[in-house]
Amino acid sequence: MIGLSLSMSIGFVIAFIWSIKTGQQEDLTTPAMRILMDEKKTKNRNL
Amino acid sequence: MNLIAATQKPIITDSHCFHCGELNQANSIIYQKHSFCCSGCQQVYQLLSDHSLEDYYACDVVPGRSPHEQRFGFLDHLIFREKLITFSKGGISKVTFNLPGIHCRSCLYLLENLHKLNAAILKTNLNFTKKELSVWFEESEISLGELANFLASLGYEPFIDSEESKTSRHQNLKEENALFMKLGIAGFCAGNAMLFSFPEYLGIEDGELKHLFGYLNLFLGTIAVFYAGSDYFKNVWSHLKLKKITIELPILLGILVGYSRSVYEILTHTGAGYIDSVSGLLFFLLIGKWFQQKSFDFLSFERKYxxxxxxxxxxxxxxxxxxxxxxxxxxxxxxxxxxxxxxxxxxxxxxxxxxxxxxxxxxxxxxxxxxxxxxxxxxxxxxxxxxxxxxxxxxxxxxLTQLWEEQVFKDPLHKTENWENFANKVGIYFTFGLMSLALVVGIYWLINDPNKWQNSVVSILVIACPCALAISYPFTLGHGMRWLAKFNFFIKDTQSLERLAQIDTIVFDKTGTLTLSNNEGAKEHFIRPLTHDEWSNLYSLVQQSTHPIARQTKKWIQNIGFAQMTKAEMFSEISGKGLEAYFNGIQYRVGSAPFTGHSSKTKNMYQISESQLYLQMNHEPLGYIEFPWENRPGVEWMLRQLQSNYNVYLLSGDKKEHATHLLDWFPALESCRFECSPMDKMNFIKSLQGQGKKVAMIGDGLNDAGAIKQAHIGIAVSDDHMHFTPASDAILQGSSLANLPKFLYFAQDGLKLIKLSFIISLIYNAIGLSFAIQGNLSPLIAAILMPLNSISMLLIANAGMNYHGKSLKRQYKSYN
Known part of the structure; x- marks a missing residue:
């Protein structure tokens, strides 16, 4: 049990360190806006 | 401009440019059923529609920006290539531009689709908050200068700063990340240490597990103290070398004593130690630091000439x-x-x-x-x-530039080194008080019960941590900065906000700060509307004069789109009265009321003469144009408010005659200075400081740069582009200037809140100390009291600042 909880929490720490090292925390606004961008309208005509 | 654009939706009619939303002149261009103010805007539209990127215009505000002149050829010079390009391999280079023009999501759409417009661009990536665009491009196809010109031609002119090199930006990012990392690790250690300490508090007796948990705690605590807390070691050490005591010293002392005691207890199996309390405290402290570090990435407070x-x-x-x-x-x-x-x-x-x-x-x-x-x-x-x-x-x-050779510009710390901030002032007393208390209690127990002295001294140092100052401070001021930013008042850092709350003297620059050369509000009072030709004649007439009101009239006519030159005959300027000329044999006269045959009416003092232009045509008085507010709106009210609590001064590079409409608001003549050079302004601030005053300087242009730098807090007022401000401690948007008194009260409320939190935290400390002095502070009590103290500081800072912020929001009024 203790080993399990410890390894889980260490897993989270590693995920956290990885997220910082890969720069995921640097820009929190732009991706949120990017997801709202529509792809080109011309694609819809093919449907 | 860009900030306003994001919140307001202009009404789009045919009279506005489809691309940039500017009011169209008479000669607007019609293309594909849309009207454009200039060929530049039309070309951008054409380019986008040719590449089926019209979605750009689907945004809720007018997205476009009128394209700029293309003048970035100089970037092809080798010096800039080395400075700007961050990565280059196999013919592909990466460059990051700062584009101040970015303002809405359409910008994102366009800038991330650049590869569709230009084949040499492979990929683009936008950081919206920093207004930075990274471009991957083939250098063999498009040069750096051409790339910048291309962006400028779309209306996004890159801002190239020679001072700021890529390394300093990189450094900042690294520090930010390091703090964030420490915060995360401290949180991890604190959470797990609490978990492992639980059995102890619940009184579960299991010898083997207890020892295992003890060692695990020790491991976590060591990481927390020596990795997450490493900044405290560094800071305290560098301050001690300067023989300075800051608030960080008692904090570090508490942490170290608590940690060493825990190491001893755990290794000798005599107790559980305070690891959870210590790492929890570190976690809260780091949250505070992180919260304080709010930076406005799109602004720069460090601009040099x-x-x-x-x-x-x-x-x-x-x-x-x-x-x-x-x-x-x-x-x-x-x-x-x-x-x-x-x-x-x-x-x-x-x-x-x-x-x-x-x-x-x-x-x-x-x-x-x-x-x-x-x-x-x-x-x-x-x-x-x-x-x-x-x-x-x-x-x-x-x-101009010799100003920057002055001492104030060379010493980056001159504002802070002579400033006793509340935390450090109290920190000194706190440290000495704590030390003497520990000493007295230690001696007492040595005499009366030698077994207890060690325990009590350790407990005193651990429990009496100045949490209020270390946690309440960054949170309260950090909140304050965030609230003020909502009202377009951007403060560089929390120390600047604290200084703002303590000033007693305010110095204003006149031109551009209190007054505006804005003609939007011009009112026509003609007995009949003027025809197109008559406007053009009037334009040609006022063109001849350099009088401020004539210039204003000229701009106004340009605004309404009748700016066409016509031929004037027999032109004459009668100094101090007005102008006269004939157009096609018809006499035109502009100037003061008596000169043009109007009966002069007495008006409010600050509205007279300079803000009205009377017109006479064919010897017949026709009425006048009025520019009613040469002062920035709301400024009179603001000055009234400020004068009751502060010493207010006015500095101007202008002659005295140009400030008549403001003089009413500065009754004491010695509070105004005219015809000041940039150096005079700076020296004036210096002399005020010499009298022991705490001075805020509010200005706009580079000519105020010295004064802004010299003052305890320098505020740069900016109207359109938040980018073009001299180095300052705060940047204030022009439309919010009249709210300055409210901002000042808000800052003062923040400081009061800190003092209140300090008292509350002292009560917590008194409770903790009452246990500690008796030598029976159990880890359990420490584990309850210390986080409770920290959390209540956090809550008070949050609730208090939100309360003040909301009341500021109710009172806030934007003047546009």
Whole structure:
């Protein structure tokens, strides 16, 4: 049990360190806006 | 502008440009059923529609920006290539531009689809908050300068700063990430340490597990103290070397004593130690630090004059034009200056004719005609054909730039080193108080019960941590900065906000700060509407004069779109009265009321003469145009408010006559200074400080840069582009200026809140100490009291600042 909880929490720490090292925390606004961008309208005509 | 654009939706009619939303002139361009204000806007639209990127216009605000002149060819110079390109391999290079024009999601759409417009661009990535665009491109196909020109042609002019190198930005990012990392690790350690300490608190007796948990705790605690807390070691050490005691010393002491005690207890199996309390405290402290570190990435508080100046110059060496970096200017050099370029150093015009616009330096947008042989000061912007100038002064010794050679600009700490901030002042007393208490209690127990002295001294040092100051401070001030930013008042850091709350003297710059050359509000009071031709005649007439009101009228006519030159005959200017001329035999007269046959009415004092232009046509009085608010709206009210609590001064580079409409609000004549040079302004602030006053300087142009730097807190007022402000402690948008008194009260409320939290935290400390002095502070009590103290500080800071912020929001009024 203790080993399990410890390894889980260490897993989270590693995920956290990885997220910082890969720069995921640097820009929190732009991706949120990017997801709202529509792809080109011309694609819809093919449907 | 960009901030306003995000919140307001202009009404789009045919009279506005489809691309940029500007009011169309009479000669607007119609293309594909849309009207455009200029061919630049139309071309951008055409380019986008040709590549089926019309979605750009689907945004809720008018997304476009009128394209700029393309003048980035200089970037092809090797110096800039090295500075700007961050990565280059296999013909593909990456560059990051700062684009101040980014303002809405359409910008994102367009800028991330650049590869569709230009095949040489492979990929783009936008950081919206920082307004930075990273471009991956093929250098063999498009050069750096061409790329910048391409962006400018779309309306996104890159801002190239020679000062800020990529390394310093990189450094900042690294520090930010390091703090974030420490915060995360501290949180992890604190959470798990609490978990492992639980059995102890619940009184579960299991010898083996207890020891295992003890060792695990020790492991976590060591990481927390020596990794997450490493900044405290560094800071305290560097302060001690300077023989300074800061608030961080008692904090570090508490942490270290608590940690060592825990190591001892755990290794000797005598107890559980305080690991959970210590790492929890560190976690809260780091949250505070992180919260405090709010930075407004899209603003720069550190601009020097070089940020405004060209990065390269064109020298003439042996009859050839040579591109050279700005720093290589020497006296006697011949430089070529093109239209819209800025004069880098004091010079004499050698060939050609120039109109120099000194608005950068003075804030006054008046063009001055320069003939061959006349001198030109650095900072002026040249308009007209290509000219040749001869440099007469070194870059650093020019009239404007010598300001930056003053001591204040060389010493980055001059504002803080003589400033006793509340936390550190209290920190000193706190540290000494704590030490003597520990000493007294230790001696008492040594005499009465030698077994207890160790325990009690350790407990005192651990429990009496000045949490209030270390946690309440960053949270309260950090919140304050965030609230003020909502009202377009951006403060550099929390120390600046604290200084803002403590000032007692406010100095205003006049031009551009209190007054505006804005004609939007002009009112026509003619007995009949003027025809198109009559407007044009009037335009041609006022064109001849440099009187401020004539210039304002000229701008107004340009605004309404009747700016056409017609032929004037028998022109004459009667000094102090007005102008007269004949157009097609019809007499026109403009000027004061008596001069044009109007009966003069008495008006409010600050509205007289200078803000009205009367018109007489064919010897018949026709009425007048009024520019009712030459003062920035709301300024009178603001001055009234401030004068009841502060000493308010006015500084102006202008002559006294130009400030009549403001003099009413500065009754004491000694509170105004006219015809000040940039250096005078700075010295005036210095003399006020010499009298022991705490001064805020509020200005706009580069001519205020010295005063802004010298003052305890320098506020730069900016109207359109938040980017063009001199180095300052805070940037305030013009439309929010009249709210300044409210902002000041808000800042003061913040400081009061900190003091209140300090008292509350002292109560917690008193409870904790009452246990500690008796030598029976159990880890359980510490584990409850310390986080409780921290959390209540956090809650008070949050709730208090939100309360003050909301009441500020109710009172806030934007003047546009």
């Amino acid at each position: 070089t940020s405004y100046f060209p990065l390269t110059i064109t020298k003439i060496v042996q009859g050839l034009e040579v591109l050279a970096p700005l720093q290589e200017i020497a006296v006697g050099d011949h430089l070529v200056i093109r239209n819209q370029e800025i004069i880098p150093a004091d010079a004499i015009l050698y060939r050609g004719q120039s109109h120099i616009d000194y608005s950068f330096v003075t804030g006054e947008s008046e063009k001055i005609k320069i003939q061959v042989g006349d001198s030109i000061y650095a900072g002026g912007k040249h308009t007209g054909e290509i000219v040749e100038i001869v440099i007469i002064k070194e870059l650093k010794q020019s009239y």
